[in-house]
Structures are given as C-alpha cells and as structure tokens.
Amino acid sequence: MPRIKCKRNIESEPNVTYYKPVGIPLRELQELELDLDELEAIRLSDYEGLYQEEAAEKMHVSRQTFGRIINNAHRKIAECLIKGKAIKINVSSED
Numbered sequence: 001m002p003r004i005k006c007k008r009n010i011e012s013e014p015n016v017t018y019y020k021p022v023g024i025p026l027r028e029l030q031e032l033e034l035d036l037d038e039l040e041a042i043r044l045s046d047y048e049g050l051y052q053e054e055a056a057e058k059m060h061v062s063r064q065t066f067g068r069i070i071n072n073a074h075r076k077i078a079e080c081l082i083k084g085k086a087i088k089i090n091v092s093s094e095d
Helices: 036-047 052-059 063-083
Strands: 031-035 086-090
Touching: 031 036, 031 063, 036 052, 036 063, 036 086, 052 063, 063 086
Parallel strands: 031 086
Antiparallel strands: none
C-alpha cells in the first residue's frame, strides 16, 4: 500500500489552468496534467529563483521530495513543448 501523500504548502492557486499550442483545436490535442505541487515547485525554483533547499522549506517537504516534484514538472512541461501537447493544471482538492 502506498504512503499517504503529505499536505504540501501551496501559496495560491493559478488564475489560468490550461495552456495549449496556438492554432490547434483542443479536441485534437493530447494533454498532460500538472499537479498544483508541481506548479508551485516551478514557481519557487524557476520563477522566484530559490535554491531547492529554500523552496523545499517553503513547501514543507524534504529537499529530496522537492527534487522529485520539480523533475516531474520539468519532464511534463518539456514533453508538452516538444510534442505539442496541452498542459492542464490540476486544481482539484486531494483531501
């Protein structure tokens, strides 16, 4: 049985929850879901420029967990950019 996912500190939910390539109808696109914790990791690391240790503290996770979250987020975003997929930000609550 998998471990229970700990509550992560997310400062705010995004106003925009969907990104897609221009000129391709949504019905023709594959999509990948980006979880809120992955978006928060991107915001802290790439946008705010924090080191992983600082960002992990803000999210209330270990540095190793933060590293896994940010790696998953980067992989998903790269796949969407390279293969022309849509990105859906999953804002649904997991409680």
